[in-house]
Amino acid sequence: QKNAWKKVWKNYKGIEVSNVFEYVRSQGINTISVKVAVNPTKDKEGNESYLSLENAKKTLKEAKKAGLKTNVTLLYSDDITYAGVQKLPDGWDTDSAEKKALEYTKNVIKELKAADAVPTMITIGNEVNYNFLNMxxxxxxEGFVAMSKxxxxxxxxGIKPAVSVSALTTDASDIQWIIGKLGNADVDYDYIGVNIYPDTHNDNYVKTLKNTVEEKAAGKQMIISxxxxxxxxxxxxxxxxxxxxxxxxxLQATINEKNAGGLIYDDADxxxxxxxxxxxxxQAMSSLAIFAYA
Incomplete structure (x- = not known):
């Protein structure tokens, strides 16, 4: 996400590649995803955090040039959020959170348009199960209502909305509760992304999850976010x-009969x-080629 680092990237044989975005696309990757915090902390040298909107703009723009789709995960926090930890940004409180979140989202989209970095989709939050905006x-x-707006x-x-939840337990049917809340609050989304932890959630769990989404949220697409x-x-x-x-x-567990599905790999770079x-x-690990194979 920090394109300004000018990192040297290499293929499997150790030969430098001129454009990392074009290279990963050639290996079967079709989407680049970035995370954005509201007031990200700068590093010790005073440089922008990798979670900054400024760094995201640069990455999104280069990814689009390479013909890739793009996703922006808005954290609605000053740092990474996790299930059970949805800390509000500095200067926000529960009473003003919905209004500030709407204004913030509108401003982010405005800035992305100005930078020619409009993403294919925006994911609302990260690992939000029952506490969006700490509500x-x-x-x-109230959090689901805010998410709906x-x-x-x-x-x-003109951007596709997505939501991200965490697989908290080993029971895939638990997602039914979240799907019900999203539906009752009239949240408009194309994708429901679920964050997976390999130590706890295997491919059989994901298959059950996909079937649950297909049954309980017709027309929505489940991905591993x-x-x-x-x-x-x-x-x-x-x-x-x-x-x-x-x-x-x-990958095999998420794909449906229409060949739709997939996953977002975190910290791939x-x-x-x-x-x-x-x-x-x-240097690229040969495992990257599995996307092209799949």
Missing amino acids: SSGDGW ISKMIREE SVKCPWKDSEGKASITTQTKSIYDY FVGAWDSFFDENG
Whole structure:
């Protein structure tokens, strides 16, 4: 997401690639996703955080140039949010949160348009289950209502709305409650993204999840909105095969009869991480090719 780093990226053979966006597209990736915080903390050198809108604009613009679709996850917080942790941005409170969130969303879209960086879709929040904008009282009903207003605004701007929830338990039917709330509040969305944690949620869980969405939310598309799969196997040995198989199984589990589905891989460009697609030298791991294969 921090395009200004001018990181050197390489293919599987260690040969530098001139454009990382065009390269990942050639490997079967079709969408680039970025996260945006309201008031992200700057780093020690005073540079903009990777969660800043300014960095997101640059990344989105370059991704669009390469012919990729794009997604912006608006966190409605000053940092990453998780299930149970939806901290409001500095200067927001519960009473003003809905109004401020609507104004903020409108301004973000305005800035993205001015930068020629309008995304294909905008995801409203990250891991929001019952507490959007930290509105958890009354089963979070006020939060769902606020989400409904935001989703309609996004749609009016010609952008596809999406929502992101967390798979909190091992019971896939739990998502029925969230689908019901989204429907009752008239939230307008094309995609319901579910953040998956491989240690807890396997591909069979995802298949059940997909079937639940198809049954309870007709016309909506279920995707995995965030997942990381380790290089290492269950014994801790480095094995790209482990990561590759996990990704393929998840992809297969989300795909429906119309060949729609898929996943957003979190921190895919986090160089040297044990669960990313690039090693410490910026060289692509062969597991990246599973998207083209799939």
